[in-house]
Amino acid sequence: MRNGIDQKKFISINLFFVLYIFIIFQVKLRFCYMLAYHKLIDSMFGLPDITIIVVGATVIVVIAALLYWGITFKGHD
Amino acid sequence: MAADLITISVVSLYFLGMLAIGAWASKKIKNTEDYLVAGRSLGFWVFILLMIGTVASGMSLLGVSGLGFKAGWPTIWEQIFVPLSIGFCIIFFGVKLHNVAKTAGYVTVQDYLAQRYESPVALRSLSAVAGIIVSLIYLVGQYTAIAIVLMWLFQIPLWLALVIATLVTTIYTAIGGLYAVAWASLIQSVILIIGVVIMAPVIIFYAGGFTHVNEFLSNVNPNLVMPWMPSGAFAPAYLVSFAVLLMVGLSCAPHVINNVLAIKDVKYFKWAPLIAFIIYTIAMFLLKFTGFAGAVMVKEGVFTLPNVPNAGDFVILYGIQYAMPIMALWAVFAVIVLAAVMSTTDRLMLTIGAMFSWDIYKKVLKPDADDKTVLLLSKIVVVLSALGTMLLAINPPEMLAILIWMGIGVMLSTFAVPLLAGLYWRGATREGALTAMTLGLVSSLTFGMLNYIKATVLGINFGTIPLHFSAYSFIIAILAMVIVSLLTKKTSEKVLDDTQTGWYISKL
Numbered sequence: 001m002r003n004g005i006d007q008k009k010f011i012s013i014n015l016f017f018v019l020y021i022f023i024i025f026q027v028k029l030r031f032c033y034m035l036a037y038h039k040l041i042d043s044m045f046g047l048p049d050i051t052i053i054v055v056g057a058t059v060i061v062v063i064a065a066l067l068y069w070g071i072t073f074k075g076h077d
Numbered sequence: 078m079a080a081d082l083i084t085i086s087v088v089s090l091y092f093l094g095m096l097a098i099g100a101w102a103s104k105k106i107k108n109t110e111d112y113l114v115a116g117r118s119l120g121f122w123v124f125i126l127l128m129i130g131t132v133a134s135g136m137s138l139l140g141v142s143g144l145g146f147k148a149g150w151p152t153i154w155e156q157i158f159v160p161l162s163i164g165f166c167i168i169f170f171g172v173k174l175h176n177v178a179k180t181a182g183y184v185t186v187q188d189y190l191a192q193r194y195e196s197p198v199a200l201r202s203l204s205a206v207a208g209i210i211v212s213l214i215y216l217v218g219q220y221t222a223i224a225i226v227l228m229w230l231f232q233i234p235l236w237l238a239l240v241i242a243t244l245v246t247t248i249y250t251a252i253g254g255l256y257a258v259a260w261a262s263l264i265q266s267v268i269l270i271i272g273v274v275i276m277a278p279v280i281i282f283y284a285g286g287f288t289h290v291n292e293f294l295s296n297v298n299p300n301l302v303m304p305w306m307p308s309g310a311f312a313p314a315y316l317v318s319f320a321v322l323l324m325v326g327l328s329c330a331p332h333v334i335n336n337v338l339a340i341k342d343v344k345y346f347k348w349a350p351l352i353a354f355i356i357y358t359i360a361m362f363l364l365k366f367t368g369f370a371g372a373v374m375v376k377e378g379v380f381t382l383p384n385v386p387n388a389g390d391f392v393i394l395y396g397i398q399y400a401m402p403i404m405a406l407w408a409v410f411a412v413i414v415l416a417a418v419m420s421t422t423d424r425l426m427l428t429i430g431a432m433f434s435w436d437i438y439k440k441v442l443k444p445d446a447d448d449k450t451v452l453l454l455s456k457i458v459v460v461l462s463a464l465g466t467m468l469l470a471i472n473p474p475e476m477l478a479i480l481i482w483m484g485i486g487v488m489l490s491t492f493a494v495p496l497l498a499g500l501y502w503r504g505a506t507r508e509g510a511l512t513a514m515t516l517g518l519v520s521s522l523t524f525g526m527l528n529y530i531k532a533t534v535l536g537i538n539f540g541t542i543p544l545h546f547s548a549y550s551f552i553i554a555i556l557a558m559v560i561v562s563l564l565t566k567k568t569s570e571k572v573l574d575d576t577q578t579g580w581y582i583s584k585l
Contacts, residue, residue, distance in 0.1 A: 045287050045288050045291055046287075046288040046289070046290075046291030046292035046295060046302070047150070047291050047295075047302050048295075048299075048302060048303060050303065050304060051150055051302060051303060051304045054304045055150075055153055055157075055304055058157055059157060059358070062157065062161055062354065063351070063354070063355070066164055066350045066351040066354055067351055069164070069168060069347075069350060069351070070347050070348045070350070070351050073172075073346065073347045073583075074347075075172075075342075075343045075344040075346060075347055075583070
């Protein structure tokens with residue numbers, strides 16, 4: 001595997017996304033509802049905490065993953 | 078509103094600009110490869126903006142804000158997963174396809190499928206026919222969006238709006254091929270992004286500011302500011318299927334994935350996913366917020382939407398009309414919307430032309446056809462596809478977004494499994510691909526229709542199924558691919574090596 005992303009990285013990216021979706025939509029669900037009801041964090045922009053946390057975290061994770069791709073990808077022609 | 082001289086001039090200028098690009102591009106066309114893949118010469122920014130322009134469709138301005146108007150924050154995921162589809166397409170399809178295409182000389186993604194699955198006739202034909210069907214469904218949504226804008230701007234009947242839209246888009250696409258589409262998309266995407274970044278904050282400001290908009294929505298219905306709905310559409314389970322639909326479905330759509338065959342250098346794939354995501358996400362978030370602001374303004378009685386079934390799709394148009402009461406600016410905004418819609422429409426028409434003239438005519442029906450004939454046929458099919466979908470768009474659906482998602486759902490179920498399995502699983506066979514593609518296409522069309530008319534079949538109410546309909550047909554396609562592939566003869570090792578098949582993205 002000389003160029004591009006190697007097998008380990010490829011598998012880790014896949015697992016990372018699967019794990020992330022699982023956490024967000026299965027485990028965090030209950031936690032976030034708890035946050036919403038108890039208002040542990042002051043709401044921003046008139047939004048509930050869970051909206052800020054879940055949407056913000058997703059955007060950050062996506063950018064981090066694409067940044068990782070850019071740094072590790074070498075490419076060839 | 079009625080159009081004045083300035084409005085007509087601005088829109089005419091835009092149309093003339095597109096036609097000029099078509100005329101310029103037509104001089105660069107020497108053969109079919111120039112016409113369909115721009116001589117594999119697209120540069121970095123042309124490629125990025127072509128990808129954005131191709132993905133940014135009629136739904137991007139009208140449908141996105143229309144859905145935000147209707148269902149609030151739970152629909153925000155659309156604005157993350159649609160931009161991410163560009164990165165998914167480049168990373169999981171683009172790198173490997175581009176590398177193989179350069180040596181094998183692919184013009185369409187069907188060329189890859191035919192080689193990988195050793196099926197030069199059956200799979201190629203099925204794939205091309207399926208591609209044409211789903212592209213036509215998608216194209217109807219695009220023409221509906223163009224018609225909405227022209228009707229609003231010029232107060233003209235739907236048929237006339239459709240004729241104008243079809244005429245302009247068809248001429249520059251037919252004469253200039255992918256060169257014209259790519260350069261037109263570059264300009265259209267720049268217009269779209271700058272226009273949205275300038276105009277969306279103005280609408281949000283006039284609605285009372287971002288915080289006021291969210292607080293107002295929260296008072297109307299607390300679910301409108303949550304990241305998901307408690308049940309039904311946009312509930313967590315639905316959102317997972319929605320994420321797969323948008324990210325994977327769009328990325329394997331023929332009109333999107335074919336773009337990766339046209340770039341000059343694979344190194345462009347290094348930063349293209351991140352740059353495209355950031356640019357497109359900013360614009361799309363702003364558009365969604367505009368839909369929220371429109372909802373507040375309508376509920377506060379600032380303006381009323383027309384009494385039509387797809388009223389939500391008009392919200393951004395009425396919002397800009399209220400927030401910027403200068404007619405010349407409406408014309409500029411109309412150009413922005415037209416740019417978004419036309420950048421997808423032209424690519425779709427070209428893709429349909431390529432699939433018919435190259436995959437069906439040249440590769441199946443008449444392999445000895447000369448290049449001139451294939452090129453001419455491509456242009457004829459571009460014109461015919463435009464005319465056909467124009468007629469279909471005369472009766473637009475209730476929500477633009479629904480029709481476009483249906484198109485993406487069919488694309489996901491039909492193409493994702495044969496492509497992903499073909500690229501990454503050496504055990505995937507021709508029979509597996511044929512079965513997966515056939516069942517994916519038929520089941521997604523069936524489920525999509527049953528879901529749309531909210532039918533109950535065998536005790537299942539398709540109007541209230543917990544996932545997007547395409548998730549079920551996607552699962553059927555996966556099962557078909559795995560089961561049939563395990564039972565049938567393996568593809569030859571030479572072909573698997575030639576097509577770089579295996580559990581990796583890039584290899585020398």
